[in-house]
Amino acid sequence: MKDVPTINVDRxxxxxxxxxxxxxxxxxxxxxxxxxxxxLFGHRDVATIQYPEVKRQYSERLRGRHILTTKEDGSLxxxxxxxxxxxxxxxxITIVAEEDPEATVEWEKKxxxxxxxxxxxxxxGYCVDACPKEAIIMSRQHxxxxxxxxxxxxxxxxxxxKGPIEDQDLxxxxxx
Amino acid sequence: MTASSTKSSTQLPDAEALLPADAVIxxxxxxxxxxxxxxxxxxxxxxxxxxxxxxxxxxxxxxxxCGVDYPRRDxxxxxxxxxxxxxxxxxxxVKVPISEDDATVPSAYGIWKAADWFEREAYDLFGITxxxxxxxxxxxxxxxxxxxxxxxxxxxxxRWLLTExxxxxxxxxxxxxxxEDHLESQVLNLGPSHPATHGTLRVVVRLEGETIxxxxxxxxxxxxxxxxxxxxxxxxxxxxxxxRLNYCSxxxxxxxxxxxxxxxxxxxxxxxxQAVRVILSELSRIMDHAVCxxxxxxxxxxxxxxWYFFQPREEIYGLLEACAGGRLTVSYxxxxxxxxxxxxxxxxxxxxxxxxxxxFVNDVEKLITTNKIxxxxxxxxxxxxxxxxxxxxxxxxxxxxxxVPYDVRKAHPYMGYEQYDFDVPVASTGDTYARYLVxxxxxxxxxxxxxxxxxxxxxxxxxxxxxxxxxxxxxxxYTEMEALIWHFKLxxxxxxxxxxxxxxxxEGANGELGYYIVSxxxxxxxxxxxxxxxxxxxQAFPHILEGHMVPDAIAILGxxxxxxxxxxx
Amino acid sequence: xxxxxxxSSMLTTRVDAMLRWVRKxxxxxxxxxxxxxxxxxxxxxxxxxxxxxxGAEVVRFSPRQxxxxxxxxxxxxxxxxxxxxxxxxxxxxxxxxxxxxxxCTGGFYRAYHVVQGVDEFIxxxxxVPGCPPxxxxxxxxxxxxxxxxxxxxxxxxxxxxxELDTTA
Numbered sequence: 038m039k040d041v042p043t044i045n046v047d048r049x050x051x052x053x054x055x056x057x058x059x060x061x062x063x064x065x066x067x068x069x070x071x072x073x074x075x076x077l078f079g080h081r082d083v084a085t086i087q088y089p090e091v092k093r094q095y096s097e098r099l100r101g102r103h104i105l106t107t108k109e110d111g112s113l114x115x116x117x118x119x120x121x122x123x124x125x126x127x128x129x130i131t132i133v134a135e136e137d138p139e140a141t142v143e144w145e146k147k148x149x150x151x152x153x154x155x156x157x158x159x160x161x162g163y164c165v166d167a168c169p170k171e172a173i174i175m176s177r178q179h180x181x182x183x184x185x186x187x188x189x190x191x192x193x194x195x196x197x198x199k200g201p202i203e204d205q206d207l208x209x210x211x212x213x
Numbered sequence: 214m215t216a217s218s219t220k221s222s223t224q225l226p227d228a229e230a231l232l233p234a235d236a237v238i239x240x241x242x243x244x245x246x247x248x249x250x251x252x253x254x255x256x257x258x259x260x261x262x263x264x265x266x267x268x269x270x271x272x273x274x275x276x277x278x279c280g281v282d283y284p285r286r287d288x289x290x291x292x293x294x295x296x297x298x299x300x301x302x303x304x305x306x307v308k309v310p311i312s313e314d315d316a317t318v319p320s321a322y323g324i325w326k327a328a329d330w331f332e333r334e335a336y337d338l339f340g341i342t343x344x345x346x347x348x349x350x351x352x353x354x355x356x357x358x359x360x361x362x363x364x365x366x367x368x369x370x371x372r373w374l375l376t377e378x379x380x381x382x383x384x385x386x387x388x389x390x391x392x393e394d395h396l397e398s399q400v401l402n403l404g405p406s407h408p409a410t411h412g413t414l415r416v417v418v419r420l421e422g423e424t425i426x427x428x429x430x431x432x433x434x435x436x437x438x439x440x441x442x443x444x445x446x447x448x449x450x451x452x453x454x455x456x457r458l459n460y461c462s463x464x465x466x467x468x469x470x471x472x473x474x475x476x477x478x479x480x481x482x483x484x485x486x487q488a489v490r491v492i493l494s495e496l497s498r499i500m501d502h503a504v505c506x507x508x509x510x511x512x513x514x515x516x517x518x519x520w521y522f523f524q525p526r527e528e529i530y531g532l533l534e535a536c537a538g539g540r541l542t543v544s545y546x547x548x549x550x551x552x553x554x555x556x557x558x559x560x561x562x563x564x565x566x567x568x569x570x571x572x573f574v575n576d577v578e579k580l581i582t583t584n585k586i587x588x589x590x591x592x593x594x595x596x597x598x599x600x601x602x603x604x605x606x607x608x609x610x611x612x613x614x615x616x617v618p619y620d621v622r623k624a625h626p627y628m629g630y631e632q633y634d635f636d637v638p639v640a641s642t643g644d645t646y647a648r649y650l651v652x653x654x655x656x657x658x659x660x661x662x663x664x665x666x667x668x669x670x671x672x673x674x675x676x677x678x679x680x681x682x683x684x685x686x687x688x689x690x691y692t693e694m695e696a697l698i699w700h701f702k703l704x705x706x707x708x709x710x711x712x713x714x715x716x717x718x719x720e721g722a723n724g725e726l727g728y729y730i731v732s733x734x735x736x737x738x739x740x741x742x743x744x745x746x747x748x749x750x751x752q753a754f755p756h757i758l759e760g761h762m763v764p765d766a767i768a769i770l771g772x773x774x775x776x777x778x779x780x781x782x
Numbered sequence: 783x784x785x786x787x788x789x790s791s792m793l794t795t796r797v798d799a800m801l802r803w804v805r806k807x808x809x810x811x812x813x814x815x816x817x818x819x820x821x822x823x824x825x826x827x828x829x830x831x832x833x834x835x836x837g838a839e840v841v842r843f844s845p846r847q848x849x850x851x852x853x854x855x856x857x858x859x860x861x862x863x864x865x866x867x868x869x870x871x872x873x874x875x876x877x878x879x880x881x882x883x884x885x886c887t888g889g890f891y892r893a894y895h896v897v898q899g900v901d902e903f904i905x906x907x908x909x910v911p912g913c914p915p916x917x918x919x920x921x922x923x924x925x926x927x928x929x930x931x932x933x934x935x936x937x938x939x940x941x942x943x944x945e946l947d948t949t950a
Contacts, residue, residue, distance in 0.1 A: 048650065065584065088917075442893055
């Protein structure tokens with residue numbers, strides 16, 4: 038074996054000062070008492086977040102529920118290229134493509150159906166990385182609970198961006 | 214990586230000359246620094262024994278045994294052994310091809326005790342029989358399972374149901390004992406849902422009075438088919454799966470996997486990515502040790518420490534979330550670097566953590582380390598001698614607590630660990646208390662590494678610009694045709710890893726975390742075998758238990774830090 | 783709390799409402815933690831989030847003493863009979879929160895050894911998505927369950943009335 042710098046952590050037999058319990062116990066009590074008093078008078082160490090009244094501020098990279106972004110006219114940016122569906126390790130995205138009847142150019146596709154099974158989704162962000170149009174991004178909305186499995190399969194209407202992009206609670210997306 | 218492999222090659226003896234004559238069909242130096250030997254089945258034990266016993270070779274550590282299935286070959290299966298010498302720093306990969314009709318190989322259990330569960334795993338998942346194995350039965354899948362899941366012709370989604378009647382009790386547990394000596398004896402089942410088993414471990418013990426006279430573990434309650442899933446997903450898609458192996462320190466797994474693929478591709482992550490990987494890996498190691506010690510202390514009745522350890526953990530989670538977007542399952546590493554650059558306040562936050570974490574480590578130290586009750590409960594309990602630890606294939610903090618200073622970060626530095634100054638904590642007693650002390654010191658050493666890495670954090674990109682490997686930056690994808698084409702190709706076809714195999718290993722929180730990868734040149738792994746450190750450690754558990762009492766068993770189990778996700782995969 | 787004819791008197795509705803109020807504020811969880819989600823569950827009960835504020839601090843590993851089962855983590859085919867038995871051992875009324883993608887649907891493990899959702903064999907009241915869900919998400923799930931208990935919408939309420947109807 039190569040010579041590696043080691044540090045020996047053995048403590049040897051219990052010395053008399055530790056064997057009589059008293060010293061270590063006083064030391065331990067001092068630690069807990071210090072925390073107790075500081076919490077009692079200073080409120081400096083209280084770690085508890087009073088959810089749901091107070092919420093923890095997560096960073097703008099948090100991977101929460103997905104948003105399908107829209108163009109200025111309110112239609113989806115998604116061109117149904119199936120990149121997110123391919124990149125998804127959980128196969129939780131279902132897309133059905135159709136010809137866009139309102140497109141100004143020919144052969145423009147759009148998503149007729151875009152469903153995400155939020156209970157399958159592992160929130161890895163691979164769909165966001167894969168999207169070449171920034172059509173799918175993630176919000177910071179992570180507090181979700183469903184009463185039935187069917188409720189968790191969300192479609193275009195639920196996922197569509199609501200209001201201007203600045204008002205969204207933006208989470209994981211290509212730029213930060 | 215390359216530096217270490219060239220170093221070991223200079224020390225390597227001419228293996229073929231030392232091995233029995235004509236026993237080796239072929240031998241070669243593999244690109245990953247291993248000496249690869251192909252051996253016929255009839256001479257296997259002879260070769261293995263020589264590898265272990267010849268002083269020039271001195272291979273004392275059996276790391277892994279796995280099967281690989283090649284349905285198109287005449288000899289369909291290949292059993293692959295990974296063997297290392299701690300003293301001489303060289304490594305061997307022994308391959309034994311066998312045919313489907315006669316899929317048997319002699320068991321290596323007589324040479325290395327570590328072969329025990331690894332052989333059972335290969336039996337379970339490939340149907341390869343190991344002749345002479347003392348207890349060859351399924352280990353990961355359940356009693357109602359048919360077929361062998363990792364064979365290529367096994368459908369990944371084919372499930373088999375288990376009924377409650379098949380409770381998987383070892384044969385000795387149901388034997389009727391009439392002997393007078395056994396009047397006091399009873400069988401006790403711990404787990405798989407038991408507060409002290411932290412997950413899904415199950416131990417069946419026979420008690421003589423209060424002393425455990427025999428024990429057997431049943432694992433596989435969290436077998437999530439990682440290896441089969443990786444065969445059906447692209448190279449980059451495997452990274453979210455690796456996060457869920459050792460979920461207490463998910464960053465380390467992702468980085469280890471990315472390094473393994475990078476090794477095969479011959480690319481290297483940029484220096485900034487390497488430094489950030491080191492910082493986050495070491496923070497993950499601290500978290501892992503904090504959970505391990507916190508949970509261990511809860512089992513011993515010291516609840517306060519659990520709360521103290523969870524405060525810095527939450528802070529580390531906050532940092533990981535700010536970097537990667539996920540608290541626990543980060544999915545931050547990518548082949549060739551990292552998914553994104555770190556946030557602007559990264560350095561500041563890491564420095565804050567460097568001040569914050571020691572406070573809580575010191576608090577726990579004051580509460581516990583000199584506490585006589587704790588020492589009485591842990592000293593001399595679960596003693597493992599260095600010889601036994603190596604024979605069982607132990608690595609990591611548990612091995613170091615037995616006095617063997619083996620640490621992959623020192624022995625085979627990767628990711629720039631050679632430039633950091635840190636010590637390897639060792640203890641000599643090998644008991645539960647020693648494992649506690651080693652982990653406490655390792656947290657401090659990790660902080661030392663982080664301090665050096667953050668002082669010296671290089672600027673620059675965090676992912677390689679090789680577009681065969683990494684997605685092009687988004688602004689280019691939106692504006693340039695070429696980048697868009699690369700983007701499409703990488704998403705649809707994935708990375709193309711050249712044909713071949715490699716074993717890459719890193720220091721996980723529990724020991725040597727190895728990835729053995731076989732690629733057939735397509736967009737997804739052909740075979741991906743994880744060498745989980747817990748697996749080797751936990752197989753020794755029933756043997757350590759003998760002669761201890763049930764409360765001791767809880768203390769020992771907690772100190773081994775068995776993470777079910779990594780154990781069962 | 784219903785009369786045999788299906789109607790209910792004022793007294794029993796009041797008692798019923800009070801019982802529900804009592805039940806929702808003293809949920810004793812049994813954490814059936816198997817994997818990553820169990821680590822997040824630890825965060826939920828530890829100092830930063832402190833589930834005790836919702837009357838659910840008494841984490842019990844004995845099914846006899848708990849009324850809320852939190853399935854946290856992947857359930858494999860090998861584990862399924864164990865979950866089923868522990869659920870059966872719990873005293874009524876009992877509720878189930880399925881925490882995380884694996885417990886809800888199997889997540890990204892569409893594999894040979896993984897149960898594709900615990901609702902294959904036990905009734906689930908609340909599904910919490912995420913892999914693993916953030917502590918807030920789980921607490922949100924607990925709050926939702928409390929509302930469901932108050933409104934009598936849980937699986938337990940559903941099955942209880944069904945049983946009454948069949949005997950009537």
